[in-house]
Amino acid sequence: MTRTLVAELPAHLEETVTVYGWVNTLRLQRRIQFVLVRDHTGLVQVTHLRGGEDDVIEAAFEGVTVESAVKITGRVVANPQVKLGGLEIVPTRVEVVSPAEPKLPIDEKTGIDQRLDWRFLDIRRPSQQLVFDVQTTVERAMREVAAEEGFTELHTPKLMGTASESGAEVFEVGYFGRTAYLAQSPQFYKQMAIAGGIDRVFEIGPVFRAEPSFTSRHATEFTGVDVEIAWVDGAEDVMAFEERMLHRVLTAVAERHGAAIAEHFGTRVVVPELPFPRITMADALARLRATGWDPEGVKEDLDPEGERALCGLIAEETGHEFVFVTRFPAAVRPFYHLRPEDDPSVTESFDLLWKGVEITTGAQREHRYDRLVAQAREKGMDTGPLSGYLDCFRYGTPPHGGLGLGLGRLLMLALGLPSIREATFLFRGPHRLEP
Amino acid sequence: MTRTLVAELPAHLEETVTVYGWVNTLRLQRRIQFVLVRDHTGLVQVTHLRGGEDDVIEAAFEGVTVESAVKITGRVVANPQVKLGGLEIVPTRVEVVSPAEPKLPIDEKTGIDQRLDWRFLDIRRPSQQLVFDVQTTVERAMREVAAEEGFTELHTPKLMGTASESGAEVFEVGYFGRTAYLAQSPQFYKQMAIAGGIDRVFEIGPVFRAEPSFTSRHATEFTGVDVEIAWVDGAEDVMAFEERMLHRVLTAVAERHGAAIAEHFGTRVVVPELPFPRITMADALARLRATGWDPEGVKEDLDPEGERALCGLIAEETGHEFVFVTRFPAAVRPFYHLRPEDDPSVTESFDLLWKGVEITTGAQREHRYDRLVAQAREKGMDTGPLSGYLDCFRYGTPPHGGLGLGLGRLLMLALGLPSIREATFLFRGPHRLEP
Known part of the structure; x- marks a missing residue:
């Protein structure tokens, strides 16, 4: 028995095929039984005229429940009256492979929390x-760019012997009588790869944050896209890579899924023009203050309100959905961000905002051992636990920079979803470890 | 300043270029300084005739240390006497971007443990x-096959609310006042995706095993390749996918890296013929016992010695490096492996052995709720903690099967490395959490 996908049915008119899928809808009328069957490529109507004695198909359809998994064999017949592609299947054999219990625990009206409890039904x-x-398309497009530009696919460890940059917000793991930590970012490891002579590093993998955050864009575990590039001349090289990558990603998403995204979510996928707008943090703060944001003038970083407002200003001015904010003050950036020669009060760093939400933090890293140690001390850090990291800068390390991008946020924004919960297969938050 | 890669130099004869890389070797003779510079694409000789007064290049080369990161600008000159591609660079500018400390902590004679301590120098x-x-090529080839065959790229959570299949060997994580567990496998989650209507699931991600194993092929964290396929008719469908995938992988590796692998590791990459040999566990045991393995006749599963011996037998008989061992006894397989109608004492499962080492376990899963519960109980399991898993089989779940493959083992065997430690960027074992 060969499976025919629902999307392939138009090529099989007047043939006998077998479709595998789920019972989507049952309309069992007095003389005709209509059963809509769904697979991952679409819906098809199966139409059965109730027969006489021993009609096993009639009996099967009377007994089957919605969401049962079925195999339906039958003839594909053109029928202009059928909305689903103008065809239907006249069944000759029905197999209920796995019956669904009659009462489903969720329906279209169920709230997000209970839908997440039954995520496999929800999806x-x-x-x-x-x-x-779309996620598959996004990753494929990213890897195409990475492959063309000579990146090496790497898997950095998620178990660390010492907590990374900020001791807070890190999960502790019992590890053969000692404590390990879950990596909050592949940051140090991808820099280690650069110090190891790997020219360009690309990784998509899990990132863990023990933050008790309950916003629509935070998770305790999410999928990060990480990039690190050797021999950069500044953060600009990293931004240029990211905009090339996102341009490719959104071109692919628009081509392959633009119509479906519009249909299901009412969201238009805009392929961004290159280059994306760039604005320094100093200019961004000045622009925002002029609109009344931060009336006291004390903020050095953008809060979510500032990010939304800035994207609004840029969109109004340029029509662009993206904006790179550059040169963040050294005070709000980690010690390892490089500080430009012309102004050591700022960093050679950036955030990328899209539709009002930060989706990336990036920077050129400080690769000079002495400066790195000095900057760590200036931040009041104990360099002892950092020694494994700092050692990587003692034996010849090229200038380098990179970025981290949250895949869930990217998907949420691309599709116009209300929350990262709906852009993640199985969401993890402070109150959610199941299913 | 534009970078030229060492591998590109033959196309730039008689031009002035800049290469970025590391000082590989210094041979500072009385009249000539020879400096070999290495980037990720190769080695080039930089040749400087010592000059007169104020020779800044001479001074730079006198001061530079091996493994320092440098930028060298100069003219590419043909010189048939130079072994490295018959060309050399005559420098006009030398910049030491990041000096290496004079004494390197490892050299060619250093043992594996200390090399892992300084892994960035080692790599x-x-x-x-x-x-x-090779890892990058392997993953790209796998994803090509996955894309062609309609797989969805998924990221399953690594934080679990309940310990998966075996309570032992699982890492515990402090999670906001409760305990989470690190996923030992995406097994349950990828089945959940199948129950969720995702037709074919593909994931490459970390897998955590709290096993105190110290063999050459075990790690506490490794990269797993996971596949799950809906609507299979048996384990055969899964095996057929895997051999297609591995055929593509080894074809790509042989083409792109075959010569380099032979040069560096003395290993010949053999593109396997399709199909791979298959042998049932019962036949494998009988064949092995005939050779004297397990003289008491008590083993139901293959031990490492049995795996090596079986691969030896098959290789002798067929010339093939791979063998699928099928139909493992139900006693040595997890409760969720489907048992064939014709013999419920075995499972619709397989292992794939390559060069004497197991690299994959796969199976068709039991998708029928009642049988699944019965099989769990038969194994003496408490079905309470399993309820989240079992619920996925209550609302229509198609037959499905899948496999898990260790990327590190695959690389180790493809290259002929002595240990998974050398096939992993940063190895994790019971005694190793650093760097």
């Missing part, structure tokens, strides 16, 4: 299937 | 760079 909806189709 | 060796180039 059967075509709109949710689309999320993961 | 500067071209042979180690090759490991990660």
